[in-house]
Amino acid sequence: MPRPQGPPKLKRTGLRNPPRLLIRSSDIHAAGCYTLDPIAKNSIIAEYDGPRIPKKVADERYGGRPVTYLFGFGDKGEVIDGFSTAMFLNHSCDANCETEEREERIFIRALRDIAQDEELVYDYHLYDSDLSEEAPCYCGAAACRGTMYSEAELLRRAKLLKRERARSH
Numbered sequence: 598m599p600r601p602q603g604p605p606k607l608k609r610t611g612l613r614n615p616p617r618l619l620i621r622s623s624d625i626h627a628a629g630c631y632t633l634d635p636i637a638k639n640s641i642i643a644e645y646d647g648p649r650i651p652k653k654v655a656d657e658r659y660g661g662r663p664v665t666y667l668f669g670f671g672d673k674g675e676v677i678d679g680f681s682t683a684m685f686l687n688h689s690c691d692a693n694c695e696t697e698e699r700e701e702r703i704f705i706r707a708l709r710d711i712a713q714d715e716e717l718v719y720d721y722h723l724y725d726s727d728l729s730e731e732a733p734c735y736c737g738a739a740a741c742r743g744t745m746y747s748e749a750e751l752l753r754r755a756k757l758l759k760r761e762r763a764r765s766h
Contacts, residue, residue: 615643618717620685625736629716630685636711642694645703647680669725671701688745689718691738722747728757 616634623629636642645668650658652674659665666679683705686694693711696719697704705719723732723746732745744751 616640618643618682620682623687623716625687625689625716625718628685629687629718630682631714631716632711633713635713636707638707638710640707641697642705642707642717643681643683643686645677645679645681645683645696645705647678647684649675649701650678652676668696668703670698670703675701677703686717686719687736688721688734689736689738690720690734690741691736692719693717694719720747721745722750724750724753726750726754728754728761 616632616636619631619633620628621631630643632642647666652669655665655667655676655678659667666684668677668679669675670677683703686705693708693715694705694717695708697706705717711717718736721732723744726732726746734741734743734745742748742751746754
């Protein structure tokens with residue numbers, strides 16, 4: 598008699614043994630990244646990698662483009678010009694992943710156990726933007742903020758807008 602099969606074992610992943618990932622169409626935005634394997638909470642899923650460039654260079658290179666794969670990190674004003682699987686993780690206000698910075702490297706880590714075939718998403722926490730720039734969110738989460746900007750950035754923008762209005766009156 599065969600032994601009963603329990604639920605699939607969650608893989609403890611790391612950079613040497615990442616889960617199998619698939620890029621495919623997403624309901625959130627264009628393409629998204631999905632896992633083909635269950636992923637255990639706190640597992641490192643991928644590294645956000647690519648050339649490191651100064652923010653000023655990124656602003657010149659990508660200014661006016663509606664979509665970029667830039668990731669700001671560290672205290673020196675540098676960004677990663679995304680060129681890896683991790684660049685396909687979409688934003689969600691109800692994220693199942695988060696980013697973690699270690700020695701100027703950015704890793705994607707599971708916030709909770711993630712089921713096979715689930716889209717991998719993290720909160721972008723966008724910041725440091727021009728007041729005219731919008732970053733609408735289409736994640737569809739019940740608690741969606743309606744924007745990919747961080748709470749701190751929303752406060753910063755509100756203060757700037759208030760000052761701007763006060764000056765114009």
